[in-house]
Amino acid sequence: MSAAEDRLTRQSARNGWLLSAPALVLLMVAAIGPLVIIIIYSFLTPGQYGNVVWDFSLDGWVSILFTRDIFDGTLGLADAHLTIFWRSVSLSIMTTVVAFALGFPTAWFIATRPARQRAMWLFLITIPFWTNLLIRTFAIMEVIRAEGVLNTALLWAGIIETPLAIIYTDVAVLIGMAYVYLPLMVLPLFAAIDRFDMRLLEAGYDLYASRWQVLRRVILPIVKPGIVAGSILVFIPSLGAYVTPRVLGGGKNMMIGNFIELQFLAGRNWPLGAALSVTLLVIVTAALLIYVRAANRGSNPHG
Amino acid sequence: MTEAVTIEARNAVKAFGQGDHVVRALDDVSIQIRKGEFFTLLGPSGCGKTTLLRLIAGFEMPTSGTILLDGADITDLPPNRRPVNTVFQSYALFPHLTVAENVGFGLTMQGRPKAEVKARVDQMLALVKLEPMAGRKTSQLSGGQQQRVALARALAPQPKVLLLDEPLSALDLKLRKEMQVELKRLQTETGITFIFVTHDQEEALTMSDRIGVMSAGKLQQVGSPKEIYTRPVNRFVASFIGETNFLPATVVPGGVKLSTGDVVEVATAAQGTVTLTVRPEQVRIVGAGEAGAIAARVKFNVYFGTDTHCHMALADGTEVVARVQSPASGEAGVVEGTDVGIRFAPGAAQVLED
Numbered sequence A: 001m002s003a004a005e006d007r008l009t010r011q012s013a014r015n016g017w018l019l020s021a022p023a024l025v026l027l028m029v030a031a032i033g034p035l036v037i038i039i040i041y042s043f044l045t046p047g048q049y050g051n052v053v054w055d056f057s058l059d060g061w062v063s064i065l066f067t068r069d070i071f072d073g074t075l076g077l078a079d080a081h082l083t084i085f086w087r088s089v090s091l092s093i094m095t096t097v098v099a100f101a102l103g104f105p106t107a108w109f110i111a112t113r114p115a116r117q118r119a120m121w122l123f124l125i126t127i128p129f130w131t132n133l134l135i136r137t138f139a140i141m142e143v144i145r146a147e148g149v150l151n152t153a154l155l156w157a158g159i160i161e162t163p164l165a166i167i168y169t170d171v172a173v174l175i176g177m178a179y180v181y182l183p184l185m186v187l188p189l190f191a192a193i194d195r196f197d198m199r200l201l202e203a204g205y206d207l208y209a210s211r212w213q214v215l216r217r218v219i220l221p222i223v224k225p226g227i228v229a230g231s232i233l234v235f236i237p238s239l240g241a242y243v244t245p246r247v248l249g250g251g252k253n254m255m256i257g258n259f260i261e262l263q264f265l266a267g268r269n270w271p272l273g274a275a276l277s278v279t280l281l282v283i284v285t286a287a288l289l290i291y292v293r294a295a296n297r298g299s300n301p302h303g
Numbered sequence B: 001m002t003e004a005v006t007i008e009a010r011n012a013v014k015a016f017g018q019g020d021h022v023v024r025a026l027d028d029v030s031i032q033i034r035k036g037e038f039f040t041l042l043g044p045s046g047c048g049k050t051t052l053l054r055l056i057a058g059f060e061m062p063t064s065g066t067i068l069l070d071g072a073d074i075t076d077l078p079p080n081r082r083p084v085n086t087v088f089q090s091y092a093l094f095p096h097l098t099v100a101e102n103v104g105f106g107l108t109m110q111g112r113p114k115a116e117v118k119a120r121v122d123q124m125l126a127l128v129k130l131e132p133m134a135g136r137k138t139s140q141l142s143g144g145q146q147q148r149v150a151l152a153r154a155l156a157p158q159p160k161v162l163l164l165d166e167p168l169s170a171l172d173l174k175l176r177k178e179m180q181v182e183l184k185r186l187q188t189e190t191g192i193t194f195i196f197v198t199h200d201q202e203e204a205l206t207m208s209d210r211i212g213v214m215s216a217g218k219l220q221q222v223g224s225p226k227e228i229y230t231r232p233v234n235r236f237v238a239s240f241i242g243e244t245n246f247l248p249a250t251v252v253p254g255g256v257k258l259s260t261g262d263v264v265e266v267a268t269a270a271q272g273t274v275t276l277t278v279r280p281e282q283v284r285i286v287g288a289g290e291a292g293a294i295a296a297r298v299k300f301n302v303y304f305g306t307d308t309h310c311h312m313a314l315a316d317g318t319e320v321v322a323r324v325q326s327p328a329s330g331e332a333g334v335v336e337g338t339d340v341g342i343r344f345a346p347g348a349a350q351v352l353e354d
């Protein structure tokens, strides 16, 4: 390469950086900036009325898992916090599973409609997004509360004798989150199924696979990118969900999101809130890494 | 019947659509396919070949009629419970599996032990000469290689019958010729009954033990390539397979009388107006006015290399084509515009009822 060419290449590389500068600045300000602030705050001391005092302290991090005994000052495991973490993770996993169980048949149904009808069905799927999340959540509440639509219908049909006490339980939160995040599962699944070559079904049946085996051995492995994408899109917001557990969990069945809110507002412990936020980020990242790695291993048993 | 029948369709009817838009894709088809033969379904596009294959595979239920395998009624069996495999026109290879996994799929689904599956897969890959590709994904293969994988995959479970729906139509001419030979070899080596679908009459003639000619949902004729070619039962079969001459005629004692008044000696049980058919290579050109020859005039010649097609007109204008060996260089051959006589080789002319 001649010197002149070399200079040109360098120059175009520099120009490339310059051109992407606005995006990089935005990224810094919008994503990395707040994250840095949160990390710094997690190492400070809580102020009297919220906010922080600029004194280094690890208390925020320590109190994620431990509580200091008010009498002798010894540290004990914070069971309540662990319960909240566990509830968040398990409810998010269950939400993802329920959304998949409902979303897969839905996406399959839409993808197998004639082309003209598909747009209409996809449109219907997105309708819930038009309404505010809070309103949708209250609508779910209206359905599942003791005198709600569901109980009234079941009582009327004679299936149950006393109303089901669903509201303000983990089940209520699960129902609410599954409903709210279902479209996020359906859309990527639809995209994957839409690309699926339906002739492979006949090839599967022809080669002695039962319907179940065709699903397990042919359809699911091939649409797996859609399953992975849908699961991630449902799992992440579920883990950080705030409105749904607040409204349908009734305040006592907190998830991490509510717990963080509690620290920043009523609890006036911003360092703990900040440390919890970082913890949530770490859990999400770890869960994603584990999940994506497991998904890749499944598809490639020999490699 | 001396030879064992593997697949049989009895009065199979398949209608698609409802009300005014019913298409009878298969119209009362009865056919017997013998054990171990290379059987070809031949017919123009849309005549119902794929539909018949899908009935045999079990992807489609007949509207009426039955499908039998080794004498047992399998009409209601789903495809995964029929010992019949298909080589799909689109190959339909599983994109998420390797070549070896594709080939082993059927055996795995049958629940065969791992060691047996592996041994059989190796054997099949050797048969189609794809051993080096065992670990590849199918998307990394050429069209011809994918075709071989599809063949190996369908043959691996040792089906009683292998169905092939125009498997060669996506290949270019050279590869196509190679695969024709390859298919014939595979069929001989495995001894499995092949039902092969094509709309290419040359392919059908060169590869098959027997051919079933279809048209408009009906089976027109079943027979060996030679029977089909030399003794077509109707105008459709005669014109679809190879080239031929059609001459309008009426039945007279001892033969038929052409529109020119010439009488051709031919055995027939038909009555009234008929069509006389004779292949161009069975038309002999002789000197004008020779006794018993039909007078004709040469209109033009079409040169094909070893052969020349000589287009002639009879006295009343009826066109007749003769296929003659091209004259050696220096010889003139049959000159355009000259008067000649034509004869038909003994037994070559055939009467078709209209």
Ligand SMILES: Nc1ncnc2c1ncn2[C@@H]1O[C@H](COP(=O)(O)OP(=O)(O)O)[C@@H](O)[C@H]1O
Residues within 6 Å of the ligand: B016, B017, B023, B024, B025, B043, B044, B045, B046, B047, B048, B049, B050, B051, B052
């Ligand atoms: N699923 C179907 N629905 C409606 N009509 C069909 C269907 N399958 C085939 N046909 C019709 O049946 C006839 C025979 O089709 P097919 O068996 O595919 O012919 P071939 O394979 O000989 O080209 C065609 O007229 C076709 O349009």
Ligand SMILES: [Mg+2]
Residues within 6 Å of the ligand: B046, B049, B050, B051
């Ligand atoms: Mg076809």
